[in-house]
Amino acid sequence: MTEATGTAPRKRLLIRTWGCQMNVYDSARMADVLAPLGYAPTEAAEEADMVILNTCHIREKATEKVFSDLGRLREAKQAKGGDMVIAVAGCVAQAEGAEITARAPWVDIVLGPQSYHRLPEMVARASRAAGAVIETEFPPEDKFDHLPETTAPQGVTAFLTVQEGCDKFCSFCVVPYTRGSEYSRPAEAVIAEAKRLVALGAREITLLGQNVNAWHGEGPDGRAWTLGRLLRRLAEIPGLARLRYTTSHPRDMDDDLIAAHGDTPAIMPFLHLPVQSGSDRILKMMNRGHTADDYRRLVDRLRAARPDLALSTDIIAGHPGESDADHEATMALIRDTGFAQAFSFKYSARPGTPAATMAGQAAEEVKDSRLAEIQALLRDQQAEFNRSRGGMVVEVLVTGPGRHPGQMAGRTPWLQPVHFDGLANLAGRIVPVKILAGHPNSLSGAMAAPVNTEPRERPAA
Numbered sequence: 021m022t023e024a025t026g027t028a029p030r031k032r033l034l035i036r037t038w039g040c041q042m043n044v045y046d047s048a049r050m051a052d053v054l055a056p057l058g059y060a061p062t063e064a065a066e067e068a069d070m071v072i073l074n075t076c077h078i079r080e081k082a083t084e085k086v087f088s089d090l091g092r093l094r095e096a097k098q099a100k101g102g103d104m105v106i107a108v109a110g111c112v113a114q115a116e117g118a119e120i121t122a123r124a125p126w127v128d129i130v131l132g133p134q135s136y137h138r139l140p141e142m143v144a145r146a147s148r149a150a151g152a153v154i155e156t157e158f159p160p161e162d163k164f165d166h167l168p169e170t171t172a173p174q175g176v177t178a179f180l181t182v183q184e185g186c187d188k189f190c191s192f193c194v195v196p197y198t199r200g201s202e203y204s205r206p207a208e209a210v211i212a213e214a215k216r217l218v219a220l221g222a223r224e225i226t227l228l229g230q231n232v233n234a235w236h237g238e239g240p241d242g243r244a245w246t247l248g249r250l251l252r253r254l255a256e257i258p259g260l261a262r263l264r265y266t267t268s269h270p271r272d273m274d275d276d277l278i279a280a281h282g283d284t285p286a287i288m289p290f291l292h293l294p295v296q297s298g299s300d301r302i303l304k305m306m307n308r309g310h311t312a313d314d315y316r317r318l319v320d321r322l323r324a325a326r327p328d329l330a331l332s333t334d335i336i337a338g339h340p341g342e343s344d345a346d347h348e349a350t351m352a353l354i355r356d357t358g359f360a361q362a363f364s365f366k367y368s369a370r371p372g373t374p375a376a377t378m379a380g381q382a383a384e385e386v387k388d389s390r391l392a393e394i395q396a397l398l399r400d401q402q403a404e405f406n407r408s409r410g411g412m413v414v415e416v417l418v419t420g421p422g423r424h425p426g427q428m429a430g431r432t433p434w435l436q437p438v439h440f441d442g443l444a445n446l447a448g449r450i451v452p453v454k455i456l457a458g459h460p461n462s463l464s465g466a467m468a469a470p471v472n473t474e475p476r477e478r479p480a481a
């Protein structure tokens with residue numbers, strides 16, 4: 021459907037996003053790229069002129085969901101007389117471009133994560149081409165140099181990609197194949213984008229990268245910077261109150277980054293640090309490059325730098341070759357560390373990865389029962405962590421209205437969602453909230469003091 025706005029035709033764009041925060045960021049950038057062509061967002065497939073499925077290849081289920089979504093989109097496209105551009109983007113597109121066009125020939129565009137800046141040109145080519153337009157090569161030019169500047173506000177909390185790709189080649193992971201080798205955006209470009217996001221209303225920025233703490237580059241002072249230095253510089257931006265970064269690899273937590281957690285209050289005391297397994301044997305098979313005790317020592321050092329640091333992690337249950345003893349070692353590591361949040365999954369083989377062809381693939385019921393045990397423990401730890409905030413007065417960044425009238429929603433320094441009774445129009449403020457109850461996945465509370473007109477955590481300019 022098109023509608024007139026002045027003389028320019030308006031077209032409707034629907035983007036569906038699966039997977040990680042990087043995909044959420046990429047979807048926003050694809051919308052930025054298409055906006056000059058007249059595409060405005062819609063939530064309804066039946067009125068969309070273009071639909072982009074931004075996909076994730078980490079889990080088999082996610083891939084199958086893409087194909088069932090494509091089946092439904094075929095009907096929507098037919099109902100519009102074929103007047104709909106369907107694009108598949110993201111890691112499934114990168115890894116399975118040929119299969120997509122074979123199984124779903126009504127798809128017009130298949131593009132990998134490195135080609136988003138080429139979308140306008142691909143849309144034009146798709147309107148002329150008989151078959152699908154496919155771009156899954158790693159183009160020679162830097163997509164970040166060709167993407168338009170961010171102009172759409174992301175809100176009070178914003179994502180900013182600083183790093184892409186990965187050279188670690190963990191046995192189970194497709195990222196090095198779908199996103200290519202490690203690449204860091206220049207410090208100047210990151211600082212400029214952070215300033216723009218703050219000007220558009222962001223108070224908290226999460227730096228994104230598949231291996232975000234491998235970020236490195238030349239700083240504006242001509243020196244070699246690593247992530248700790250970049251975070252300290254970003255913390256100086258007036259109005260930017262909070263910084264986070266994800267996802268980190270234990271091997272890339274250098275001394276300066278650990279120290280930054282202690283000396284930079286804007287870095288929030290919450291870190292997602294995947295461990296994957298607590299067994300040294302499995303960690304070796306996974307090619308993680310660290311042992312369980314390396315991880316424990318790293319956590320000790322981080323907590324020494326920032327005593328109120330809470331951790332989140334990723335755990336895989338049932339990697340090929342995993343024995344009962346290996347599983348027990350994972351349980352022990354979870355008990356020893358204590359996580360405030362975690363993502364845990366059953367191992368699922370991804371074609372083309374080393375683990376997919378390893379001997380000793382575990383039976384589904386074994387994986388199911390190990391995952392259930394892991395998740396029960398992690399759930400208890402999360403609930404306990406949330407309960408432990410009860411009675412505390414915490415700084416809450418208000419993100420908007422809550423679910424009920426007269427309620428506001430926000431997030432704590434530890435990334436917990438909070439609902440509290442409060443006045444409207446506090447979005448973007450950091451306010452003291454007394455936590456009255458900790459629930460399994462969130463907190464509830466009440467304003468602890470009259471609202472300040474100035475944000476409490478605003479750093480010095």
Ligand code: SF4
Nearest residue numbers: 186188189190193195
């Ligand atoms: S470090 Fe992370 S992104 Fe890289 S291969 Fe391992 S799991 Fe995948």
